[in-house]
Amino acid sequence: MTQVHATAVVDARAELAGSVTVGPYAVIGAHVRVGEGTSIGAHCVVDGHTTIGRDNRLFQFASIGAPPQDKKYAGEPTRLTIGDGNTIREFVTINTGTVQDGGLTSLGDDNWIMAYVHIAHDCHVGSHTIIANATQLGGHVHLGDWAFLGGLSGVHQFVRIGAHAMTGFQTRLSQDLPPYVTAAGNPAAATGINAEGLRRRGFSPERIAQVRQMHKLLYRQGLTLAAGIAAIEALRGQLEGSEADIALMLDFLALADRGIVR
DSSP: OOOOOOOOOOOTTOOETTOEEEEOOOOOTEEEEOOOOOOOOOEEESEOOOOOOOEOOEEOOEEEEEEEEEETTTTTOEEEESSSSSEEEETTTEEOTTTTSSSSEEESSSSSTTTTOOTTTTTEESSSSSSOTOEETTTEEEEEEEEEOTTTEEEEEEEEEEETEEEOOEEEEEEEEOTEEETTTTTTTTEOOOOOHHTTTTTTTTHHHHHHHHHHHHHOOOOOOOHHHHHHHTTSSSSTTTTHHHHHHHHHHHHTOOOBOO
C-alpha cells in the first residue's frame, strides 16, 4: 500500500499508485500521477500536470513539474511526462513545457540524472541516458537514447544531441552533436566516436568501424556537410546489419538546421 510520511503534503486529487512511497516534507500537487513502485524522497516538490511512471527513484530536494522558466508562460496547463526506472538525484529541476512548443517536457526510461541537473521546458530526453552533475539543458533540447553528458556541460536551447553521443567535462554545446560523436571544450569540438560505449552496448567491431568511417567522412576529409552526407549515403549496403546505424546518422543530419559541432 502507499506509504506517505505524516509530514508530507499530498493534494487529495493527486493519483498515487498503491506501492508509491513519499518521504518527509515532500509536496505533491493536484495534477500529479505517480506509478507503481516509485519513491519520492524527503523535501521533493512534484507539481504541475506531471505523470511519473513505474519504479522511479526521486532523491531529496528534487523539483519536478514546476512552471517553465520562460517569461512568455502565462499559466497554461502544460505537461511533464517521466517514464519508468529513472534515477533522479538531489536538487534536479525538471520543468513543464510551453505552448510555444508542443506543451510537453518528456523523459524516457532508465535514465540516470545526477545532482543539480536542470532540464528546461520542452526538452525531450530519450532512454538509457546519463546526465552528470550540474549539467544544464536549455529549453527545447532533444537528447537521444544512450547519450552521456559529462559534468557541468551546458547545452544551448534548441540543440539536438544524437543517440550514443558523449560530451566531456564542462563542454559547451551551441550546435547539434551527431549520433555516436564525442565532443569536448568551450566551445565544443568533435574529438572522435563513443567507441567504448558502443562496445558496451554490443556493437560488433565491424559496426564500430562503420561508425568510424561516418565520423571520418564528416570530420576528417575536409568535406562540406552536404558532401559528407552524400558520402555517408554511399555507405549503404556495404555492411550487413549497419543500415540502422547509417539511417540514424542521416536522419539526424537532415534536421541539422543549426549546423553540427565541428
